[in-house]
Amino acid sequence: MSLPPGFLDELRTRVTLSSVVGRKVTWDMRKSNMAKGDFWAPCPFHQEKSASFHVDDRKGFYYCFGCHAKGDAVTFVKESENLGFIEAVQVLAAEAGMQMPARDPQAAQRADRRTELAQVMDEAVKFYRLQLKTNAGSAARDYLSQKRRLTEPAWDRWDIGWSPDNAQAVVEHLKSKGIPEDLMTASGVVAKSDNGRLYDRFHARIIFPIRDGRGRVISLGGRSLDPNARAKYLNGPETELFDKGRNLFNQSPAREAAGKGKPLIVAEGYMDVIALCEAGFTASVAPLGTAVTEDQLRLIWRIADEPVIALDGDTAGIRAAQRVIDLALPMLEAGKALRFAILPGGMDPDDLLRAQGAGAMQAVLDQAKPMVHLLWQRETEGRSFDSPERRAALDKTLRGHLARITDPSIKGHYGDEMKRLRLDLFGTGQARPFQPGPFRPGRGKFAPPSGALAATRSSLLAQGQGPVEETLREAVILATLILHPGLIHRFESALERLDLTGDDHDTLRQMTLSGADLPDLHAKIRASAPAALDALLARPHVAIAPPIRNTEDHALAALCLAEELAKLEARRGARREIEDAMEDMDGLPDEGLTWRLTQAAEARHRSEKTGQSDSADLGEDRAALSRHLQGLIDSQVWVKKNH
Numbered sequence: 350m351s352l353p354p355g356f357l358d359e360l361r362t363r364v365t366l367s368s369v370v371g372r373k374v375t376w377d378m379r380k381s382n383m384a385k386g387d388f389w390a391p392c393p394f395h396q397e398k399s400a401s402f403h404v405d406d407r408k409g410f411y412y413c414f415g416c417h418a419k420g421d422a423v424t425f426v427k428e429s430e431n432l433g434f435i436e437a438v439q440v441l442a443a444e445a446g447m448q449m450p451a452r453d454p455q456a457a458q459r460a461d462r463r464t465e466l467a468q469v470m471d472e473a474v475k476f477y478r479l480q481l482k483t484n485a486g487s488a489a490r491d492y493l494s495q496k497r498r499l500t501e502p503a504w505d506r507w508d509i510g511w512s513p514d515n516a517q518a519v520v521e522h523l524k525s526k527g528i529p530e531d532l533m534t535a536s537g538v539v540a541k542s543d544n545g546r547l548y549d550r551f552h553a554r555i556i557f558p559i560r561d562g563r564g565r566v567i568s569l570g571g572r573s574l575d576p577n578a579r580a581k582y583l584n585g586p587e588t589e590l591f592d593k594g595r596n597l598f599n600q601s602p603a604r605e606a607a608g609k610g611k612p613l614i615v616a617e618g619y620m621d622v623i624a625l626c627e628a629g630f631t632a633s634v635a636p637l638g639t640a641v642t643e644d645q646l647r648l649i650w651r652i653a654d655e656p657v658i659a660l661d662g663d664t665a666g667i668r669a670a671q672r673v674i675d676l677a678l679p680m681l682e683a684g685k686a687l688r689f690a691i692l693p694g695g696m697d698p699d700d701l702l703r704a705q706g707a708g709a710m711q712a713v714l715d716q717a718k719p720m721v722h723l724l725w726q727r728e729t730e731g732r733s734f735d736s737p738e739r740r741a742a743l744d745k746t747l748r749g750h751l752a753r754i755t756d757p758s759i760k761g762h763y764g765d766e767m768k769r770l771r772l773d774l775f776g777t778g779q780a781r782p783f784q785p786g787p788f789r790p791g792r793g794k795f796a797p798p799s800g801a802l803a804a805t806r807s808s809l810l811a812q813g814q815g816p817v818e819e820t821l822r823e824a825v826i827l828a829t830l831i832l833h834p835g836l837i838h839r840f841e842s843a844l845e846r847l848d849l850t851g852d853d854h855d856t857l858r859q860m861t862l863s864g865a866d867l868p869d870l871h872a873k874i875r876a877s878a879p880a881a882l883d884a885l886l887a888r889p890h891v892a893i894a895p896p897i898r899n900t901e902d903h904a905l906a907a908l909c910l911a912e913e914l915a916k917l918e919a920r921r922g923a924r925r926e927i928e929d930a931m932e933d934m935d936g937l938p939d940e941g942l943t944w945r946l947t948q949a950a951e952a953r954h955r956s957e958k959t960g961q962s963d964s965a966d967l968g969e970d971r972a973a974l975s976r977h978l979q980g981l982i983d984s985q986v987w988v989k990k991n992h
Contacts, residue, residue: 355464357438358563359447362561362562363447365406367404368651369425369441370393374390375391376388390404392416392418395415406608465532466536466589470536470566472522473569474566476518477512478509481510486511499627510555512556513552514552533547537569537591538550553575557572557619568637570584594644597637599626599634602626611630614657614698615658617635617660621635624698632653640672658689659692660689662692662693673689678753683756688720689717698710721766728746734775747767819920823847823849825894825896827885832871832900833906834871836906837865837870857882860878
């Protein structure tokens with residue numbers, strides 16, 4: 350199967366080499382400079398400990414200084430996945446969202462046509478640039494120099510031109526270069542009227558060339574000087590060269606500038622980008638006449654991990670920001686974020702730079718808000734929440750936004766920040782502390798104590814360390830294993846899975862697991878962490894536990910461990926089920942919610958039953974109890990089963 354020449358170029362533009370290689374290697378952060386597209390890692394093609402495998406994102410090539418492997422993204426997929434060339438291209442095309450070309454003997458002919466269309470665009474740009482320097486372009490020059498304050502060298506840097514009011518001028522010029530009519534119209538520069546007459550689509554407009562990631566001119570943008578024009582800005586139509594939803598204005602230079610450490614700024618229009626770049630903010634891009642699309646957002650994130658969306662401070666700019674937020678929420682992933690810089694007084698970046706200079710623009714960028722804050726502002730600004738119903742409506746809206754985030758870690762952090770902002774808005778809701786009044790006779794014989802006892806203040810209940818009962822059960826489990834080290838291997842997996850909440854509990858667990866084979870574990874822990882061990886064993890609930898009082902009865906200790914683990918898992922399972930059910934309450938039928946909570950409660954109840962009646966004589970029926978608990982151990986009841 351043959352591929353059009355332009356297909357691979359487009360594929361390499363859409364897929365960064367580092368994202369492809371990064372699935373197979375771990376980057377050496379000491380040697381890598383990700384901002385500049387410079388990555389180092391141990392080579393995936395031969396065994397080595399040092400990072401001699403180099404990836405250059407800007408050039409799109411990798412090279413290993415050890416085994417001398419080299420190539421591009423297609424080569425890497427071929428070699429690492431043991432695929433053929435076409436299969437590797439198919440893998441990358443699927444990742445980039447590109448349709449593989451069908452087997453077509455005319456594919457090469459179409460690729461040649463794209464090359465011809467690019468040549469048409471180059472000829473048109475040359476013609477427009479020349480017209481800007483003629484008498485016909487005097488009004489355009491005045492506009493650029495006086496109103497936009499752009500110098501002539503800046504015109505040349507951006508290849509700015511002028512399309513004269515004569516709608517036939519560019520048509521005649523292209524004809525003189527031997528370009529056929531079908532290529533003129535296919536390029537988007539020339540249009541055909543109803544009567545079949547060709548005319549310049551951009552006549553009487555300042556011309557801004559639009560280039561792809563390879564630097565080729567693929568379309569044009571035109572700015573009218575006529576205040577009565579139907580559209581102030583006009584973009585070229587979608588063509589075989591130009592897909593407005595998959596390209597950005599100033600894409601290639603911005604990528605290079607971002608690689609050198611410049612912050613990526615996303616503005617609204619051509620003039621904003623030009624003004625920003627001329628002021629030193631060279632990593633600036635803009636969408637092409639449309640709201641930001643998914644493909645453009647992915648392209649933006651390939652250039653920089655945390656771009657700044659700089660939008661006009663007017664109503665339209667705010668609406669544009671909100672559309673970007675709605676688009677980005679389901680696309681968020683770790684390391685990819687957006688910040689928003691809302692310009693003051695309805696200004697755009699060009700206005701602010703001309704009025705106040707680069708310092709003012711930098712100050713606005715420094716105050717850019719994270720996306721979560723702009724989302725919160727959208728839902729709360731100018732609204733009153735003076736009733737429970739209004740606050741509940743806000744909660745429902747926020748839950749809806751959180752539900753659209755697919756990454757669980759980001760969803761959790763967004764939820765935490767929303768809770769904090771909500772607390773700031775509504776207050777803590779805490780009542781003022783009670784202030785005792787003067788003593789009144791007849792209300793009591795003795796005066797109340799002046800304060801809590803020291804033992805009370807140091808208790809778990811006073812400290813409020815999570816669910817107190819669960820923390821105490823953790824303490825009993827740890828103390829039992831420390832004093833009965835022979836049981837560690839038996840309960841090792843259960844101990845590893847425990848989600849510990851008590852102070853120093855995790856430290857003691859690690860010491861217990863690592864010292865399972867030591868002859869005197871208790872002494873070793875005391876030598877390493879005496880304070881943590883003393884605090885554990887000094888707790889009254891721990892001190893009275895049977896396996897702590899009787900360190901010789903290892904069978905009793907095993908039975909107690911099994912029971913404590915089962916009860917702890919049951920309680921936590923019930924709590925998790927309740928939390929999950931509360932989150933799903935909006936979409937779950939009442940019967941389903943009731944069933945889930947009932948099952949959780951029954952599981953907890955079963956774990957806390959000993960299998961004996963309330964009137965049973967436990968001293969006489971110890972054998973039955975032992976058999977029951979031994980069964981719990983053998984079945985590892987503390988392990989959560991998946992049904």
